[in-house]
Each structure stands twice: as structure tokens, then as C-alpha cells.
Amino acid sequence: MDTQECVAVIGAGPAGLMAAETIAAAGLAVTMFDRMPSPGRKLLMAGRGGLNLTHSEALPAFLDRYGPARPQLEAAIAAFPPAALIGWCEALGQPTFVGSSGRVFPQGLKASPLLRAWLRRLGGMGVHLQTRRSWTGWDADGALAFADGLRIRPPATVLALGGASWPRLGSNGAWTGLLPGIDIRPLRPANCGFRIAWSAPFGRFAGTPLKRIALSFGGRTVRGEAMVTAAGIEGGAVYALSAALRDAIAATGPVVATIDLRPDLDAAALARRLAGPRGSASLSTFLRKAAGLAPVGIGLVQEALHAGALPDLPTLIKAVPLRLLEPAPIARAISSAGGIALDELDTHWMLRRRPGVFAAGEMLDWEAPTGGYLLQACFSTGAAAGRGVLEWLKAGQE
Ligand SMILES: Cc1cc2nc3c(=O)[nH]c(=O)nc-3n(C[C@H](O)[C@H](O)[C@H](O)COP(=O)(O)OP(=O)(O)OC[C@H]3O[C@@H](n4cnc5c(N)ncnc54)[C@H](O)[C@@H]3O)c2cc1C
Numbered sequence: 001m002d003t004q005e006c007v008a009v010i011g012a013g014p015a016g017l018m019a020a021e022t023i024a025a026a027g028l029a030v031t032m033f034d035r036m037p038s039p040g041r042k043l044l045m046a047g048r049g050g051l052n053l054t055h056s057e058a059l060p061a062f063l064d065r066y067g068p069a070r071p072q073l074e075a076a077i078a079a080f081p082p083a084a085l086i087g088w089c090e091a092l093g094q095p096t097f098v099g100s101s102g103r104v105f106p107q108g109l110k111a112s113p114l115l116r117a118w119l120r121r122l123g124g125m126g127v128h129l130q131t132r133r134s135w136t137g138w139d140a141d142g143a144l145a146f147a148d149g150l151r152i153r154p155p156a157t158v159l160a161l162g163g164a165s166w167p168r169l170g171s172n173g174a175w176t177g178l179l180p181g182i183d184i185r186p187l188r189p190a191n192c193g194f195r196i197a198w199s200a201p202f203g204r205f206a207g208t209p210l211k212r213i214a215l216s217f218g219g220r221t222v223r224g225e226a227m228v229t230a231a232g233i234e235g236g237a238v239y240a241l242s243a244a245l246r247d248a249i250a251a252t253g254p255v256v257a258t259i260d261l262r263p264d265l266d267a268a269a270l271a272r273r274l275a276g277p278r279g280s281a282s283l284s285t286f287l288r289k290a291a292g293l294a295p296v297g298i299g300l301v302q303e304a305l306h307a308g309a310l311p312d313l314p315t316l317i318k319a320v321p322l323r324l325l326e327p328a329p330i331a332r333a334i335s336s337a338g339g340i341a342l343d344e345l346d347t348h349w350m351l352r353r354r355p356g357v358f359a360a361g362e363m364l365d366w367e368a369p370t371g372g373y374l375l376q377a378c379f380s381t382g383a384a385a386g387r388g389v390l391e392w393l394k395a396g397q398e
Pocket of ligand 1: 010011012013014015016033034035036038039041043044045046047049050052053054060082107133135136160161162163165166169171173174175306333334335360361362363371372373374375376378
């Protein structure tokens with residue numbers, strides 16, 4: 001079929017692929033375009049971490065993870081909820097399991113077999129994929145324009161161009177300049193690390209994990225792990241608080257978070273352990289033996305002491321301060337906040353100011369923590385935008 005007559009889906013990540021599948025399943029012809037040489041690169045990257053597809057918690061709690069975007073996302077996620085995503089994954093020959101934290105993964109803990117099976121199925125449905133096609137907006141005649149000169153006038157278009165994290169995987173956020181007149185909130189790092197001005201001696205801990213810690217900020221405490229980087233800190237516990245940390249820094253400048261280096265030991269037990277005589281032991285040896293701290297934890301205590309903290313060791317170990325200067329660059333973040341304001345879309349995920357153009361996935365202004373919430377919302381909004389296209393085309397015919 002002529003590309004001109006096919007519905008165009010631009011962006012072949014999870015959201016775009018799901019939109020294409022929904023439209024093709026209704027018997028319509030679909031062409032997908034992606035600027036990269038192959039589709040789903042970020043999905044494949046997510047697979048390196050085990051591919052946390054979704055989460056098994058009850059839907060009301062699940063939906064709360066989307067914070068202020070919940071009202072708009074709710075219908076899309078209810079229509080294609082975690083159970084449907086799990087069923088979809090299993091139908092592609094990838095059984096899933098629920099991890100100890102409630103997170104859902106494919107048993108193979110990889111994205112590549114899932115993506116391969118999915119692309120095969122889409123090909124069988126007649127979905128045509130054109131790679132190395134970079135969308136550049138609309139030309140003066142209202143046709144979709146691509147960098148290589150291609151111009152098309154599809155009956156409907158789905159944009160699923162992603163956010164701006166890990167731009168080398170394809171989603172570079174350049175689309176924010178291609179939608180004049182549409183309210184687009186600045187793309188900001190989400191689930192991101194933070195910059196800290198470590199002392200030169202502490203720099204040797206770059207790449208060292210901080211295991212079994214609890215990170216606190218703004219009245220919230222998250223247990224987990226973090227990773228010291230040359231420029232600061234990243235990792236699961238940091239990501240979990242990153243939205244609050246990022247917004248506080250944006251509002252008032254650098255903030256102080258605290259790390260409990262021994263969350264399993266209460267302050268009194270720790271104080272008893274540290275009450276014994278230190279003798280001729282160095283501070284490092286004393287902290288290692290009496291408090292069971294790893295070298296990186298000892299390093300953090302020493303950083304705090306050098307910065308002028310009171311030498312109250314039990315208190316420091318339970319709440320060693322970290323001065324976070326700014327979020328790490330968006331290119332290193334797991335995801336992006338910001339994007340097309342949700343009230344620019346009607347309930348069918350169509351841009352109110354661009355009839356016939358739908359949008360889905362991470363390019364929309366919502367954010368969520370890690371735990372499978374990101375992919376779930378991308379799949380669900382992709383499916384919803386696909387249904388929106390079908391309804392809009394049907395209404396046009398009628
Ligand atoms: C390291 C890492 C690990 C992750 N792990 C998980 C996880 O375990 N669980 C989870 O839920 N989420 C995870 N995520 C997040 C998740 O991968 C993303 O939220 C999801 O891929 C976004 O889907 P999307 O379809 O909206 O956009 P993307 O997957 O970013 O796809 C957008 C596509 O649009 C294309 N594109 C962009 N601009 C243009 C243009 N102008 N013309 C043509 N094509 C264009 C891009 O090339 C890209 O292929 C992870 C992310 C990263 C970086």
C-alpha cells in the first residue's frame with residue numbers, strides 16, 4: 001500500500017509500537033518511522049536491567065504513582081492495565097514473574113526476545129517500518145516532513161517520540177521545537193542522579209555501591225542502594241526521591257539529604273557499640289570494627305567531618321549529610337519529566353490544536369518512579385492513542 005494512505009506512527013519505542021499494533025489489529029494499514037537504524041533501542045537498554053515491565057500492586061496504589069498526572073492517565077491504564085500487559089507479553093512467548101519487590105519481569109530478564117517476537121508479529125500484521133527517517137515537523141502545505149525530503153499526508157498520525165534521556169538511543173527531545181503553539185513543559189531529568197562536590201580523596205570511591213542504606217529527604221526515607229559516581233550519586237534509592245530533590249533544588253538551590261549507613265541498627269545500639277574505648281585505633285579502623293561500616297561509608301563520615309559536622313559519630317552514621325548541588329544531566333537520567341501538557345490532549349489522546357495528530361508515551365508531561373510504571377504508562381497510552389486514531393477515522397467516515 002502507498003505510504004500516503006497508511007496511518008503514520010512516528011517513533012518506534014514501546015508507545016509507538018503499541019499504537020501501531022492497536023491500529024493494525026483493526027485492519028488499518030500503518031507505517032512506522034524512526035530516526036534510528038533500528039527500533040526500540042531504549043526498550044532494549046531497559047532490558048539490561050532485567051526489563052521491569054510493570055508492577056503487581058493493586059491498581060489504586062499503582063495509579064497513585066503518577067501523582068498529579070493520575071486523573072489523565074487513569075482511563076488509559078485502566079483500559080490496558082498491568083494484567084493486560086502481562087498477558088500481552090506472555091502471548092509473545094515471554095512468561096513473566098513477580099520479583100520480591102512486586103515488580104514484574106519477563107522470565108528471561110531481557111527485552112531482545114520480546115522485541116524480536118513483537119516486531120515479527122507486527123510485520124505479519126502488515127505494519128511497515130521505515131528506519132533512519134527523522135521527522136522534522138510539517139511543511140507549509142501541512143504534510144509531515146522528514147529530514148531526507150520525504151513528505152506524506154497520512155489520514156492520521158501518532159507521535160511517540162520519547163523524552164530526552166539517553167539521547168544516543170534515539171529520543172533526543174528535539175521534537176519540542178516542532179510543535180508550535182502547543183504547551184510543552186520543559187523536559188527535566190527524572191529518576192536521576194545528583195551532582196555532589198566530593199573532596200579529592202573521596203573521589204577514589206567513584207563506582208562504589210552504597211549497599212543497604214536508607215536515604216532521607218523532605219520527610220521521606222527510602223531503603224535501598226545507591227552508587228557513588230565521580231560527579232555525585234545515583235542509583236535506586238536516589239531515583240526514588242529524585243523528583244522531590246530536583247524540585248526542591250529548582251526552587252531554592254542546593255539541598256541536604258541524609259544517609260543512614262546502618263538502617264538495621266537503631267541509634268541506641270549504635271551508640272553502645274561506639275561507646276567503647278577507641279584506644280590507638282584510627283578513626284577508619286574504629287568505624288569499621290565498632291560500627292561495621294564499609295570503606296565508602298567511612299569515607300562519607302570523613303567527608304562530613306571535614307565539612308565541619310560535629311564529631312558525634314552515632315548521629316553522623318544514622319544521618320550522614322549529603323549536599324546535592326543539582327540533578328545530573330538529563331542524558332544520564334532513566335526518564336524525563338515534562339513534555340506535552342496533558343490538557344493539550346483530548347480524551348482520545350489527540351492534540352486539540354492538531355486534529356488527526358495523537359501523542360503517547362514519555363513525550364507527554366507525566367513522570368513516575370522506577371518499578372515498571374514508566375513502561376506501563378508508555379504501553380497504555382500507546383494503546384489508547386491507537387484506539388483514538390480508530391475512533392477518529394471511524395467518526396470521519398460516518
Ligand atoms: C537505562 C534505562 C533503563 C530503563 N529501565 C526501565 C525499566 O526497567 N522499566 C520501565 O518501566 N522503564 C524503564 N526505562 C524507561 C523506559 O525505557 C522509557 O520510559 C520508554 O522506553 C519510553 O517509551 P517511548 O515509546 O515513549 O519512547 P522511546 O522508547 O524513547 O522511543 C521513542 C522513539 O522515537 C524516536 N524518535 C525520536 N525523535 C524522532 C524523530 N524526530 N523522528 C523519528 N523518530 C524519532 C526515537 O529514535 C525512539 O526510537 C528505562 C530507561 C533507561 C534509559
